[in-house]
Amino acid sequence: MKVDIGNALASEATPGVPEGALDRLDRRVADAHDTIAAGRAASTHGYESLNLPSTVDPEAIRAAVAPFDDCDTLLNVGIGGSALGAATLTDALADDVEAYYLDNVDPEWIEDLLSEIDLESTAVNVVSRSGTTAETLANFLVVREAMDDAGVDWTERTWVTTGEAGNLRNLADQHDLPALDVPDGVPGRFSALSTVGLAAAAFADLDIEAVLAGAGEVADDLSGSLYDTPAYAYGAITYALDVRGAGVNAMMPYAESLETFAEWYAQLSAESLGKDGLGQTPVRALGATDQHSQLQLYRAGPHDKMVTLVRPEERADRAIPETDLEGLSYLGGSTLGDLLDAEFEATEASLAQADLPNVRIEIDEVDERGLGELLYSMEAATILAGELYDVDTFVQPAVEWGKKAARGLLGGGEFEEADAVDQKTELVVE
Numbered sequence: 476m477k478v479d480i481g482n483a484l485a486s487e488a489t490p491g492v493p494e495g496a497l498d499r500l501d502r503r504v505a506d507a508h509d510t511i512a513a514g515r516a517a518s519t520h521g522y523e524s525l526n527l528p529s530t531v532d533p534e535a536i537r538a539a540v541a542p543f544d545d546c547d548t549l550l551n552v553g554i555g556g557s558a559l560g561a562a563t564l565t566d567a568l569a570d571d572v573e574a575y576y577l578d579n580v581d582p583e584w585i586e587d588l589l590s591e592i593d594l595e596s597t598a599v600n601v602v603s604r605s606g607t608t609a610e611t612l613a614n615f616l617v618v619r620e621a622m623d624d625a626g627v628d629w630t631e632r633t634w635v636t637t638g639e640a641g642n643l644r645n646l647a648d649q650h651d652l653p654a655l656d657v658p659d660g661v662p663g664r665f666s667a668l669s670t671v672g673l674a675a676a677a678f679a680d681l682d683i684e685a686v687l688a689g690a691g692e693v694a695d696d697l698s699g700s701l702y703d704t705p706a707y708a709y710g711a712i713t714y715a716l717d718v719r720g721a722g723v724n725a726m727m728p729y730a731e732s733l734e735t736f737a738e739w740y741a742q743l744s745a746e747s748l749g750k751d752g753l754g755q756t757p758v759r760a761l762g763a764t765d766q767h768s769q770l771q772l773y774r775a776g777p778h779d780k781m782v783t784l785v786r787p788e789e790r791a792d793r794a795i796p797e798t799d800l801e802g803l804s805y806l807g808g809s810t811l812g813d814l815l816d817a818e819f820e821a822t823e824a825s826l827a828q829a830d831l832p833n834v835r836i837e838i839d840e841v842d843e844r845g846l847g848e849l850l851y852s853m854e855a856a857t858i859l860a861g862e863l864y865d866v867d868t869f870v871q872p873a874v875e876w877g878k879k880a881a882r883g884l885l886g887g888g889e890f891e892e893a894d895a896v897d898q899k900t901e902l903v904v905e
């Protein structure tokens with residue numbers, strides 16, 4: 476993976492990072508790298524995520540999904556980190572199976588989905604690190620009932636992916652369901668390269684060893700300088716731009732297959748770094764589509780943002796047919812890939828010309844190796860940024876607050892957070 480931060484320098488952009496400041500920041504990167512390396516060596520919570528390429532057992536994952544190889548549809552029942560990593564992989568690469576991610580409890584959507592798919596040929600992966608997430612457990616109860624109603628034995632069609640203890644673990648034990656362990660020390664949003672992300676990928680026949688190999692190459696190359704480590708260059712530049720006023724980071728892959736990646740990155744960044752009044756606001760965008768909607772704001776709006784442009788260097792292509800239509804002949808003879816690349820470079824130049832900081836990330840290809848490399852790099856970048864901000868990257872107390880409030884409202888226990896709902900100030904206009 477290559478990261479080009481040239482358009483984020485103060486000579487090119489406002490806000491931008493002076494080269495001298497980057498050199499000084501590099502000394503902090505060296506210290507942060509030492510902290511990260513020590514955390515990995517001691518398998519400390521969170522840092523352990525960066526050890527996954529060598530600790531995860533792909534064989535065990537394959538064995539767990541093997542009983543479901545007569546199914547062509549997957550319902551992944553999980554939310555947040557228990558959905559987005561797997562969805563990034565299967566949305567990008569799965570050809571032969573349909574994978575649906577039940578990561579919301581919108582009843583109309585769930586109802587429609589369950590009535591549309593053939594439950595006879597569907598496997599269900601219930602994923603929850605904690606085993607207590609209300610949305611996931613509620614959705615699973617609904618899926619289970621739908622399977623019963625369709626005359627399908629759900630115990631034959633379900634595996635769970637969860638921590639050592641909790642409701643979901645009990646359920647697996649009670650019904651003798653295959654169960655994959657969520658590894659210790661790996662927070663949900665850092666679990667894409669564990670059983671949590673890879674089981675769906677294995678079900679979809681993706682080469683999970685190649686995903687891990689791509690990630691492992693980055694892991695082996697992490698060094699104490701941002702100038703040698705693309706992942707750290709990205710983490711450091713997002714931090715350095717943020718503290719200079721680029722509080723928004725628009726993640727804009729130029730590949731339809733990477734649309735979910737931007738969603739995954741949004742959780743990774745927001746939950747990891749959004750604390751103590753700090754953190755960038757991640758925005759999800761897609762090239763070239765959003766050139767025709769959001770780009771106006773990026774280029775001509777306030778200089779409170781950076782744009783991250785991501786693309787594969789190689790992709791399958793399709794020729795644009797020749798045409799004698801007046802004004803369109805310039806398109807004939809080139810390809811959709813050429814057009815997309817031209818749009819990528821034009822957007823990059825247009826942002827640079829307007830002094831809006833932007834960063835280019837390139838992977839070789841959107842394949843298993845490339846995705847392993849990209850996901851791991853973004854995790855390392857985020858952990859590095861957490862060190863630079865000096866926040867606790869691996870907790871999410873603000874999210875937990877809302878979870879408790881919702882549970883309290885549903886009668887799931889006494890939570891003082893639920894009382895805040897009654898204290899809402901109203902100023903209703905009808």
Ligand SMILES: O=P(O)(O)OC[C@H]1O[C@H](O)[C@H](O)[C@@H](O)[C@@H]1O
Pocket residue numbers: 554555556557602603604605606607608611663664746871874875
């Ligand atoms: O895997 P689970 O325990 O069900 O958690 C699912 C999600 O729940 C919360 O919203 C956390 O903030 C997320 O980080 C987590 O990914």
